[in-house]
Amino acid sequence: MRIAACLLALMLCACGSAGDGGDPAGSFGLKRGAGPDGSFYQPPADGSGRSLATRWPILLSHPFSYTAERSFRGDTQQPGGGFDAYGVKTMLEAGGAVVYQPDKLAYASHETRGQLLYKKCAGSSLGELLCQGSNPRVIDGVHAATLDYCADAARRARSGFPDEPACRRGLQFNVICHSQGCPDSRYMLAAVRNEFSGEPMYRHVASWTSMAGANKGTAQADWILKTTASCLTPGCRSPLVDLVLAADSYRQNQALVVNGSESAVALSRKYMMLTTDMDCEPGAGRTCPPSFNQRYPLPVDPSHPVFYQTFTSQVDDIDHPCYSGKKFNWQIVMDGEGPNDGNISVDSQKFTTYGPGGSGGATPVLPRWISGVSLDPAHPHPGLNHMAYADSRVPGMDEGRLSCSGEDNSMFRFSRLGLYRDIVAELVQRGY
Numbered sequence: 001m002r003i004a005a006c007l008l009a010l011m012l013c014a015c016g017s018a019g020d021g022g023d024p025a026g027s028f029g030l031k032r033g034a035g036p037d038g039s040f041y042q043p044p045a046d047g048s049g050r051s052l053a054t055r056w057p058i059l060l061s062h063p064f065s066y067t068a069e070r071s072f073r074g075d076t077q078q079p080g081g082g083f084d085a086y087g088v089k090t091m092l093e094a095g096g097a098v099v100y101q102p103d104k105l106a107y108a109s110h111e112t113r114g115q116l117l118y119k120k121c122a123g124s125s126l127g128e129l130l131c132q133g134s135n136p137r138v139i140d141g142v143h144a145a146t147l148d149y150c151a152d153a154a155r156r157a158r159s160g161f162p163d164e165p166a167c168r169r170g171l172q173f174n175v176i177c178h179s180q181g182c183p184d185s186r187y188m189l190a191a192v193r194n195e196f197s198g199e200p201m202y203r204h205v206a207s208w209t210s211m212a213g214a215n216k217g218t219a220q221a222d223w224i225l226k227t228t229a230s231c232l233t234p235g236c237r238s239p240l241v242d243l244v245l246a247a248d249s250y251r252q253n254q255a256l257v258v259n260g261s262e263s264a265v266a267l268s269r270k271y272m273m274l275t276t277d278m279d280c281e282p283g284a285g286r287t288c289p290p291s292f293n294q295r296y297p298l299p300v301d302p303s304h305p306v307f308y309q310t311f312t313s314q315v316d317d318i319d320h321p322c323y324s325g326k327k328f329n330w331q332i333v334m335d336g337e338g339p340n341d342g343n344i345s346v347d348s349q350k351f352t353t354y355g356p357g358g359s360g361g362a363t364p365v366l367p368r369w370i371s372g373v374s375l376d377p378a379h380p381h382p383g384l385n386h387m388a389y390a391d392s393r394v395p396g397m398d399e400g401r402l403s404c405s406g407e408d409n410s411m412f413r414f415s416r417l418g419l420y421r422d423i424v425a426e427l428v429q430r431g432y
Contacts, residue, residue, distance in 0.1 A: 040369035047425025052095030063179030107260035114187030182213030217272035219336025316383035
């Protein structure tokens with residue numbers, strides 16, 4: 001039980017290379033030079049006072065081990081601890097955006113979460129949630145969002161549709177995803193068909209923005225599989241991990257999901273970059289089934305171009321009081337992959353190629369860099385941890401007044417709301 005407790009604690013932390021292809025910045029006018037090696041594009045400009053009324057609604061895809069309510073939180077700390085729920089959604093809507101924030105499952109494979117991102121039904125079992133019951137009732141996901149959006153005449157007009165049927169067949173979304181929310185949204189784009197149009201879901205996506213996405217997996221998942229001896233069982237499916245995560249899944253989702261170990265498998269580097277068959281070992285002339293990244297590359301269709309971008313960050317000072325508690329996870333990824341944000345490596349977040357480092361072929365993404373700001377050049381910002389995009393405390397929040405352990409952060413600046421505001425204001429400027 002001690003191993004199980006440690007495993008659960010670890011997992012609940014939430015979880016630039018040669019060979020970058022082409023110039024995905026195109027006509028957007030962005031310049032390289034950002035990031036530690038200068039290979040990233042610049043962050044978005046300050047969006048203060050600008051409209052956030054995108055042409056297409058925004059779809060927020062939440063990370064591993066979290067629910068929608070615990071993700072994309074605001075900057076205001078609550079009396080009982082934590083930050084304001086749905087803070088990003090509330091802020092964007094106040095600026096004119098239409099935002100949907102589906103609740104999937106805290107623990108599931110990318111494929112399952114991708115299906116739930118498209119359509120989730122009422123129920124307490126996985127089959128019911130996947131709309132496999134005798135009388136399914138859709139309650140969440142893109143399917144429900146489409147019905148909601150298209151029922152509003154003003155919203156239809158904003159997106160250029162004359163009536164509800166045309167809107168349902170043609171509505172697009174701006175996907176903004178975090179962590180595992182990125183590969184599960186990628187599965188939706190590549191493998192799920194829209195029930196209103198019959199077309200692949202990527203044709204209903206205008207832009208895709210990855211925030212610290214686990215797009216090549218993480219050494220942290222590899223460590224979990226090794227430590228729990230998961231791969232002694234077929235498919236690396238661990239009964240121990242299933243048991244631990246089933247309890248937390250019921251607590252968070254009020255659903256009995258007994259195959260949560262699929263999430264650890266899906267986040268492994270082997271599954272993402274080598275093969276989805278965890279029992280197959282590539283090499284020595286043996287051919288294994290393709291990896292997740294090989295099965296579900298980002299769709300590229302000249303008749304329907306999607307704007308793909310990734311935002312990457314790293315922890316520069318893991319001993320800062322706001323980050324020191326995550327040092328164990330950070331060191332695992334540092335030893336296995338190099339610079340990271342405490343959960344996901346820079347290479348996995350950047351996602352300019354589908355394989356390790358510069359291998360596997362180029363992706364169509366625009367790689368961008370994000371960090372906090374320091375008002376004192378002698379004291380660089382400690383960087384951003386993985387959950388900076390969701391709900392964690394970051395040096396520089398609250399105009400530098402936030403303190404994690406009594407330390408002085410007055411020289412730093414970071415706003416979670418400001419970051420999402422800037423990203424969405426830029427999407428508006430580009431016509432999305």
